[in-house]
Amino acid sequence: SAQAQTAVRVGSKDFTEQFVLAEIYAQALEAAGVKTEKKLNLGGTLIAQKALEEKQIDFYPEYTGTMLLVVLKAQTMSDPKAVYDKVKAAYAKMGLAVLDQSNLNNGYSIVVKPETAQKYQLKTLSDLARVSKQLKLGAGAEFRDRIDGLPAMKATYNIEFGDYLQMAVGLRYQAIQSDQVQVVNGYSTDGMISSLGLTRLKDDKNLWPPYYVVPVIRQQVLDANPKIGPVLNRVSALLDESSMAKMNYQVDGEKREPKAVAHDFLKSKGLVK
Ligand code: PBE
Incomplete structure:
Protein backbone atom coordinates (compact mmCIF):
# COMPACT_ATOMS: atom_id res chain seq x y z
CA SER A 1 0.00 0.00 0.00
CA ASN A 106 2.91 44.45 -4.82
CA GLY A 107 5.20 47.24 -3.71
CA TYR A 108 4.93 50.07 -1.26
CA SER A 109 2.43 52.82 -1.94
CA ILE A 110 2.48 55.72 0.49
CA VAL A 111 -1.04 57.10 0.76
CA VAL A 112 -2.84 60.10 2.25
CA LYS A 113 -6.43 61.34 2.30
CA PRO A 114 -7.25 63.61 -0.68
CA GLU A 115 -7.78 66.52 1.76
CA THR A 116 -4.26 66.04 3.12
CA ALA A 117 -2.85 65.97 -0.42
CA GLN A 118 -4.80 69.14 -1.18
CA LYS A 119 -3.82 70.94 2.02
CA TYR A 120 -0.08 70.34 1.58
CA GLN A 121 -0.01 70.12 -2.24
CA LEU A 122 1.26 66.53 -2.27
CA LYS A 123 1.68 64.47 -5.43
CA THR A 124 5.04 62.78 -4.88
CA LEU A 125 7.29 61.56 -2.09
CA SER A 126 9.55 64.54 -2.82
CA ASP A 127 6.56 66.76 -2.00
CA LEU A 128 5.95 64.80 1.19
CA ALA A 129 9.52 65.48 2.35
CA ARG A 130 8.64 69.20 2.77
CA VAL A 131 6.00 68.49 5.41
CA SER A 132 6.64 64.98 6.78
CA LYS A 133 7.82 66.31 10.16
CA GLN A 134 4.29 67.63 10.72
CA LEU A 135 2.66 64.29 9.92
CA LYS A 136 2.11 60.98 11.64
CA LEU A 137 2.74 57.71 9.79
CA GLY A 138 0.85 54.48 10.38
CA ALA A 139 2.72 51.29 9.42
CA GLY A 140 3.25 47.68 10.36
CA ALA A 141 6.05 46.49 12.61
CA GLU A 142 8.58 45.67 9.89
CA PHE A 143 8.63 49.04 8.17
CA ARG A 144 10.55 50.95 10.84
CA ASP A 145 13.77 48.94 10.47
CA ARG A 146 13.57 47.35 7.05
CA ILE A 147 16.36 48.47 4.76
CA ASP A 148 13.66 49.40 2.21
CA GLY A 149 11.47 50.95 4.92
CA LEU A 150 11.86 54.16 6.94
CA PRO A 151 15.67 54.18 6.66
CA ALA A 152 15.35 54.19 2.86
CA MET A 153 12.74 56.98 2.89
CA LYS A 154 15.11 59.06 4.98
CA ALA A 155 18.16 58.29 2.81
CA THR A 156 16.45 58.85 -0.57
CA TYR A 157 13.95 61.61 0.19
CA ASN A 158 15.02 62.95 3.58
CA ILE A 159 11.55 62.03 4.79
CA GLU A 160 11.22 61.89 8.56
CA PHE A 161 7.81 61.69 10.15
CA GLY A 162 6.77 63.69 13.19
CA ASP A 163 5.50 60.48 14.72
CA TYR A 164 5.21 56.81 13.84
CA LEU A 165 2.29 54.76 14.99
CA GLN A 166 3.16 51.08 14.73
CA MET A 167 0.14 48.85 14.27
CA ALA A 168 -1.03 45.52 12.94
CA VAL A 169 -0.90 45.74 9.14
CA GLY A 170 -4.66 45.10 9.04
CA LEU A 171 -5.43 48.24 11.07
CA ARG A 172 -3.70 50.85 8.86
CA TYR A 173 -6.81 51.98 6.96
CA GLN A 174 -8.97 52.37 10.06
CA ALA A 175 -6.19 54.51 11.50
CA ILE A 176 -6.10 56.88 8.53
CA GLN A 177 -9.90 56.97 8.22
CA SER A 178 -10.23 58.02 11.86
CA ASP A 179 -7.37 60.55 11.50
CA GLN A 180 -5.14 58.82 14.05
CA VAL A 181 -2.49 59.09 11.34
CA GLN A 182 -2.27 61.26 8.21
CA VAL A 183 0.00 58.99 6.15
CA VAL A 184 -0.16 55.22 5.68
CA ASN A 185 2.46 52.80 4.45
CA GLY A 186 0.17 51.12 1.96
CA TYR A 187 0.89 48.10 -0.20
CA SER A 188 0.04 48.80 -3.82
CA THR A 189 -2.51 45.97 -4.12
CA ASP A 190 -4.34 46.87 -0.90
CA GLY A 191 -8.01 46.88 -1.84
CA MET A 192 -8.79 49.65 0.64
CA ILE A 193 -6.77 52.32 -1.19
CA SER A 194 -9.26 52.81 -4.00
CA SER A 195 -12.32 51.94 -1.94
CA LEU A 196 -11.49 54.76 0.49
CA GLY A 197 -10.43 57.05 -2.37
CA LEU A 198 -6.96 57.60 -0.90
CA THR A 199 -4.25 59.42 -2.84
CA ARG A 200 -1.07 57.53 -3.73
CA LEU A 201 2.10 59.59 -3.57
CA LYS A 202 4.45 58.85 -6.45
CA ASP A 203 7.85 57.33 -5.72
CA ASP A 204 9.40 59.94 -8.04
CA LYS A 205 12.99 58.89 -7.30
CA ASN A 206 12.33 55.19 -7.92
CA LEU A 207 13.39 54.20 -4.44
CA TRP A 208 11.66 50.84 -4.49
CA PRO A 209 12.52 47.73 -6.50
CA PRO A 210 9.93 45.42 -8.08
N1 PBE B 1 4.86 44.14 0.48
C1 PBE B 1 5.00 45.43 -0.19
C2 PBE B 1 6.23 43.61 0.57
C3 PBE B 1 7.09 44.81 0.61
C4 PBE B 1 6.40 45.81 -0.17
C5 PBE B 1 4.34 44.42 1.79
C6 PBE B 1 4.02 43.27 -0.23
C7 PBE B 1 6.50 42.61 1.70
O1 PBE B 1 7.64 42.43 2.03
O2 PBE B 1 5.60 41.98 2.25
Missing part, protein backbone atom coordinates in the same frame (compact mmCIF):
# COMPACT_ATOMS: atom_id res chain seq x y z
CA ALA A 2 1.08 3.58 -0.62
CA GLN A 3 2.95 5.35 2.08
CA ALA A 4 0.95 8.02 3.90
CA GLN A 5 1.73 11.23 2.06
CA THR A 6 3.29 13.97 4.16
CA ALA A 7 1.45 17.24 3.95
CA VAL A 8 3.05 20.32 2.39
CA ARG A 9 3.11 22.86 5.20
CA VAL A 10 2.01 26.19 3.73
CA GLY A 11 3.01 29.33 5.61
CA SER A 12 2.29 33.04 5.24
CA LYS A 13 3.31 36.39 6.62
CA ASP A 14 0.92 38.55 8.61
CA PHE A 15 -1.32 40.43 6.22
CA THR A 16 -4.42 39.89 4.07
CA GLU A 17 -2.80 39.30 0.69
CA GLN A 18 -0.54 36.66 2.21
CA PHE A 19 -3.52 34.83 3.73
CA VAL A 20 -5.33 34.85 0.38
CA LEU A 21 -2.27 33.76 -1.61
CA ALA A 22 -1.44 30.97 0.83
CA GLU A 23 -5.04 29.74 0.56
CA ILE A 24 -4.98 29.93 -3.24
CA TYR A 25 -1.77 27.90 -3.53
CA ALA A 26 -2.83 25.43 -0.82
CA GLN A 27 -6.28 24.80 -2.31
CA ALA A 28 -4.79 24.32 -5.77
CA LEU A 29 -2.41 21.72 -4.34
CA GLU A 30 -5.28 19.98 -2.57
CA ALA A 31 -7.30 19.93 -5.79
CA ALA A 32 -4.35 18.20 -7.48
CA GLY A 33 -4.28 15.57 -4.74
CA VAL A 34 -1.42 17.04 -2.68
CA LYS A 35 -2.14 17.19 1.04
CA THR A 36 -1.48 20.50 2.77
CA GLU A 37 -1.36 21.88 6.26
CA LYS A 38 -1.63 25.63 6.84
CA LYS A 39 0.53 27.66 9.19
CA LEU A 40 -0.60 31.16 8.34
CA ASN A 41 0.03 34.53 9.97
CA LEU A 42 3.56 33.64 11.13
CA GLY A 43 4.74 37.26 11.39
CA GLY A 44 7.11 39.38 9.30
CA THR A 45 9.52 38.40 6.54
CA LEU A 46 12.39 37.22 8.70
CA ILE A 47 10.11 35.04 10.81
CA ALA A 48 8.69 33.34 7.72
CA GLN A 49 12.18 32.88 6.32
CA LYS A 50 13.39 31.38 9.59
CA ALA A 51 10.42 29.00 9.61
CA LEU A 52 11.50 27.78 6.15
CA GLU A 53 15.14 27.41 7.13
CA GLU A 54 14.22 25.54 10.30
CA LYS A 55 11.84 23.31 8.32
CA GLN A 56 8.75 24.36 10.28
CA ILE A 57 7.08 25.22 6.98
CA ASP A 58 7.77 23.99 3.44
CA PHE A 59 6.41 26.84 1.39
CA TYR A 60 5.23 30.44 1.45
CA PRO A 61 4.67 33.19 -1.11
CA GLU A 62 7.25 35.99 -0.97
CA TYR A 63 8.04 39.11 -3.01
CA THR A 64 11.21 39.35 -5.10
CA GLY A 65 12.30 42.80 -3.87
CA THR A 66 11.80 41.71 -0.27
CA MET A 67 13.93 38.62 -0.82
CA LEU A 68 16.66 40.73 -2.42
CA LEU A 69 16.82 43.48 0.19
CA VAL A 70 15.52 42.04 3.44
CA VAL A 71 16.54 38.38 3.30
CA LEU A 72 19.69 38.53 1.15
CA LYS A 73 20.63 42.09 2.16
CA ALA A 74 21.89 42.65 -1.40
CA GLN A 75 22.16 45.89 -3.38
CA THR A 76 18.90 47.17 -4.82
CA MET A 77 18.09 46.62 -8.53
CA SER A 78 15.26 47.90 -10.68
CA ASP A 79 14.98 45.28 -13.44
CA PRO A 80 12.40 42.62 -12.46
CA LYS A 81 14.17 39.81 -14.33
CA ALA A 82 17.56 40.71 -12.81
CA VAL A 83 16.05 40.72 -9.31
CA TYR A 84 14.36 37.38 -9.96
CA ASP A 85 17.51 35.72 -11.35
CA LYS A 86 19.57 36.98 -8.44
CA VAL A 87 17.19 35.77 -5.72
CA LYS A 88 16.58 32.43 -7.43
CA ALA A 89 20.32 31.69 -7.56
CA ALA A 90 20.93 32.82 -3.98
CA TYR A 91 17.97 30.89 -2.54
CA ALA A 92 19.09 27.73 -4.38
CA LYS A 93 22.24 27.82 -2.26
CA MET A 94 20.02 27.67 0.84
CA GLY A 95 18.14 24.63 -0.46
CA LEU A 96 15.14 26.78 -1.36
CA ALA A 97 13.54 26.70 -4.80
CA VAL A 98 12.13 29.92 -6.20
CA LEU A 99 9.49 28.96 -8.75
CA ASP A 100 8.22 31.03 -11.68
CA GLN A 101 7.62 34.73 -11.21
CA SER A 102 3.98 35.85 -11.25
CA ASN A 103 2.63 39.02 -12.88
CA LEU A 104 1.66 40.35 -9.48
CA ASN A 105 3.84 43.22 -8.29
CA TYR A 211 8.17 43.16 -5.58
CA TYR A 212 6.74 40.31 -7.68
CA VAL A 213 5.06 37.38 -5.95
CA VAL A 214 6.98 34.11 -6.24
CA PRO A 215 6.45 30.78 -4.50
CA VAL A 216 9.39 29.75 -2.32
CA ILE A 217 9.55 26.07 -1.44
CA ARG A 218 12.08 23.77 0.18
CA GLN A 219 13.86 21.94 -2.66
CA GLN A 220 13.55 18.61 -0.84
CA VAL A 221 9.76 18.90 -0.67
CA LEU A 222 9.56 19.99 -4.31
CA ASP A 223 11.63 16.98 -5.37
CA ALA A 224 9.54 14.55 -3.31
CA ASN A 225 6.40 15.09 -5.39
CA PRO A 226 6.56 16.00 -9.10
CA LYS A 227 2.98 17.37 -9.02
CA ILE A 228 3.85 20.30 -6.76
CA GLY A 229 5.98 22.52 -9.02
CA PRO A 230 3.61 22.59 -12.02
CA VAL A 231 0.59 23.30 -9.80
CA LEU A 232 2.26 26.24 -8.05
CA ASN A 233 3.50 27.64 -11.38
CA ARG A 234 0.05 27.32 -12.93
CA VAL A 235 -1.40 29.36 -10.06
CA SER A 236 1.30 32.04 -10.27
CA ALA A 237 0.56 32.51 -13.97
CA LEU A 238 -3.05 33.40 -13.07
CA LEU A 239 -2.20 36.16 -10.61
CA ASP A 240 -2.24 39.84 -11.46
CA GLU A 241 -2.54 43.13 -9.64
CA SER A 242 -6.16 43.98 -10.38
CA SER A 243 -7.59 40.60 -9.41
CA MET A 244 -5.43 40.58 -6.28
CA ALA A 245 -6.62 44.06 -5.26
CA LYS A 246 -10.23 42.87 -5.68
CA MET A 247 -9.58 39.82 -3.52
CA ASN A 248 -7.82 41.91 -0.88
CA TYR A 249 -10.86 44.21 -0.86
CA GLN A 250 -13.22 41.28 -0.40
CA VAL A 251 -11.36 40.40 2.80
CA ASP A 252 -10.59 43.87 4.18
CA GLY A 253 -13.66 45.75 2.94
CA GLU A 254 -16.34 43.08 2.75
CA LYS A 255 -15.01 41.01 5.65
CA ARG A 256 -15.07 37.74 3.70
CA GLU A 257 -12.85 34.84 4.72
CA PRO A 258 -9.56 34.51 2.77
CA LYS A 259 -10.38 30.85 2.33
CA ALA A 260 -13.68 31.60 0.58
CA VAL A 261 -12.16 34.36 -1.55
CA ALA A 262 -9.37 32.01 -2.65
CA HIS A 263 -11.87 29.29 -3.48
CA ASP A 264 -13.94 31.63 -5.68
CA PHE A 265 -10.80 32.71 -7.54
CA LEU A 266 -9.69 29.15 -8.26
CA LYS A 267 -13.20 28.20 -9.26
CA SER A 268 -13.43 31.11 -11.71
CA LYS A 269 -10.19 29.86 -13.28
CA GLY A 270 -11.43 26.28 -13.43
CA LEU A 271 -8.81 24.94 -11.01
CA VAL A 272 -11.29 23.70 -8.40
CA LYS A 273 -14.90 22.57 -8.59
